[in-house]
Amino acid sequence: MEGQRVLLDRIEQVCRKAVENVFGISPTRVTLDFPDQFGDLALNAFHLAKDLRKAPPAIAQALAEELEKDALIERATPVKGYVNLVLHRPALAEGALSPALRAGDSFGFRERTDPSQRIMVEFSSPNTNKPQHLGHVRTNCLGDSVARLLEATGTDVIRANLVNDRGIHICKSMLAYQREGQGMTPESVGKKGDHFVGDFYVLFETRFREEWKRYRDEHPEQSEISRDEFAKISEWMAGARDVLRRWEEGDEEVLALWKLMNGWVMEGFEETYRTLGIRFDRIYLESETYQLGKEIVSEGLRKGVFHRRDDGAVEIDLSDVKLDRKVVLRSDGTSVYITQDIGTTVMKTEEYGLDGQIFVVGNEQIYHFNVLFEILKRLGYEWAANCRHLAYGMVNLPEGKMKSREGTVVDADNLIEEVSRLAHKEILSRQPDVDEKAAEERALNIALAALKFMILSVSPKTTMLYDPKASVSFEGDTGPYVLYAFARIQRMLEDSGLGPDDVEFDPAVLTDESEIRLMLKLVEFPRVVEKAAADLNPSLISSWLLACARAYHSHNRAVPILKADDPAVRKARLMLSRATATALSQGLKLLGIKTVDRM
Structure with a gap:
């Protein structure tokens, strides 16, 4: 990636030299922003103020004249605390297009160094009592994209999945199957294994609610008994607890x-992962890790x-960092969940020689992970x-919200099927005569692009609303809109007669404003990849893709x-189109989205 940032690096060096010439000081930091107007780049004088001990407007005014002395800069204009830079047009064209044309499928990506940092990204973590749902789609997409971003910036990444395959919720499905399964299998009823087992989880809930209602009807004096209170005397819950005891x-x-039942579910999970294009280097099972941590x-x-407390329980006092006291072993010597996580996190680090770990888990677990990381630090693990x-x-x-135990959850497979149906409908509305098999294959690719793009276009921390119908639109802020830009370029390049190795062009002829805007997006791409990886935020890539696609469509109209x-001019514009297609493909790849040559 360093070689692909040559133009930006050269301009940063020009700015650094200008500061030294004018103020006699080598700046700690030089920041170039990409403004929407009034210039190609903007030197941020606010970030120089601390070193120079001067007001940003005064710094910008003093630097403008000096910057214009360099051949790379056509014009430098001070505006408040910035210096707006207009670049020499041939240099911009060469710096924007050549890296993409020559690097191809490594454009924007940094080669892994040896030794590189090794990080484990743990994500998905489903329970083996039901299919994966919409929430799992988000963690799957986020975890996969973060792993791709880290790899693109030179990190050695291990993708891991800790599957929750034990506990009372698993035993509920088992009990319902024992009592009412009648020897059925996923094959005998024609269902995916995870959906088959999930039906029995829902059946348990149905039987429990029926029992709860009967109890309240038969005991009017207990008509207000809560779900949790009734669970203590429920025959169905007692049966599930007995199954758990026997398992232990x-x-x-x-x-x-x-x-048997976990095997059915895992086969179903694997099919979902294949459809989504998700892979793991290591799958951990909680049944194999839940006793770890006691020795630590x-x-x-x-x-x-x-x-150790007076009652025999073991705890840690984290009140000095506002995390209160936390029990790590109960008074009877049994583990709590944090104990297991301590052991598992240490075990994973030792197994792979990790430099760090990233856990892609819902925001309801923020306190848990803050406690876990603080405990690991106090135990002396530097990698924590x-x-x-x-x-x-x-x-x-x-x-609105949906609950899996009531059987009203939208699971991942059904969601993908629904979005594929919507995409198929959109394809037929535009191309009524398209081959049906081709339409179905294209619809699945577009559906996955629509689903992943909309989920990854929102900052991870934000609670989001996913609208399947809006996501498949070929217009607007969607994955299909970006795919359409790529496909449009591919069709044009096919019609142009240019060979794949033909990358020579005259940079001096690309002077139209629409070309300038598009070239600046290409220059920006490697920097966006670096920031998205550092922030663990794929939405920065989504935003860049939309901006680049818009810039291309504007250029094509202009x-x-x-x-x-x-x-x-024709040759140079075709090279700009090819470079844009390369950049779009690279950005989509970071989101786990496959390109299509036809929409």
Whole structure:
């Protein structure tokens, strides 16, 4: 990526030299912004004020004349605390197009150094009692995109998935199947395994609610009994607790059923991951990790990190960092959830020699991860400073929130199917004579682009509303809109007769304002990739893609490309189009979106 930032690096060096010449000081920081108007780039004088101890407007005024002495700068205009720069047009064209044309599918990406930083990104983390739902789509898309961004900036990434395959919720599905499954299998009823098991989770809830209602009808004096209170005396809940107890004791019959049903679910999960284009380097099972951490707590107790209460429980006092007291072992010696996470996090680091870990988990777990990271730091693990929780907000549909135990959740597979149907309808409305098989394949690609783009276009921390119908529109702030820009360029390049290795052009002829705006977007791309990776924020890539697609469509409306009269202009504009297609493809790749040559 360093070689692809040559133009920006050269301009930054020009600005640094200007500061030294005018003020006799080498600045700590030089910042170039991309303004929407009044120039190609803007030197930010506010970031120089601390070093120079002068007001930003005065700094900008003093630097403008000096900057215009360099051949790269056509004009430098001081505006308040900025110096707006207009670049030498041939230099801009060469610096914008050549890196994309020559780097191809590595444009905007940095090669991994040896040794590079190794980071584990843990995401998805579904429960094996039901299919993945809309919330899982968000963590899947976020985790995958963050991993891609880190890899694009030179990090060695391990993709991990910690599957919750044990606990009372798993036992509810098992009990319902034991009582009413009648030997059915996913194959015998023609269902994906995760949907099949999820039906029994819903069935358990149905039977529980029926029992709860009967109890209130038969005991009028208890008509206000709460769900939690009734769960203590419910026969169905007692049955689920018994299944859990037998599982923990290693009962062969229960373990056999547990392995069978979890196997069905995992097969279903794998199919969903394949459809979404999600992969993992390592899948951890909570049933294999839930007892980890006790030895680490014992060692921390010996070192004084933890202390034992009068009732025998072990806790840590984090009140000095406003995290209160946290129990890490109960008085009977059993683990709590944080104990397991301490052990699992340490185990993963030792297994892969990690420099840090990123956990893509909902924002309801912010406190939990703050406690986990603080405990790891106090235990002396230096790498804990490089552990981060990428907390994301909920995803809602226009119909509102949905609960899986009531069977009203929108699961990932059905959502993909619905968006594919909408995309298929959109394709047929534009191309009624298209081949049906081609339409179906194209519809799935467009649907996945629509789904991923809309989810990743929102900052991870934000609770978002996902509108399936709006997401598949070929116009507006959508994935299909960006795909359409790419496909449009591909059709044009096919019609142009240019060979794939033909990258020579005359940079001096690209002077139209629409060309300038588009070239500046190409110059900006490597920097956007770096910032998106540093901030763990794929929405920066989505925003750039939309801006680049808009700039291309504006350029295509403003000037002729294939039909340009001057052969040199035609060639240069086609090279600009090819460079734009490369950049769009690279940006979409970072979101896990495949390009299409036809819409």
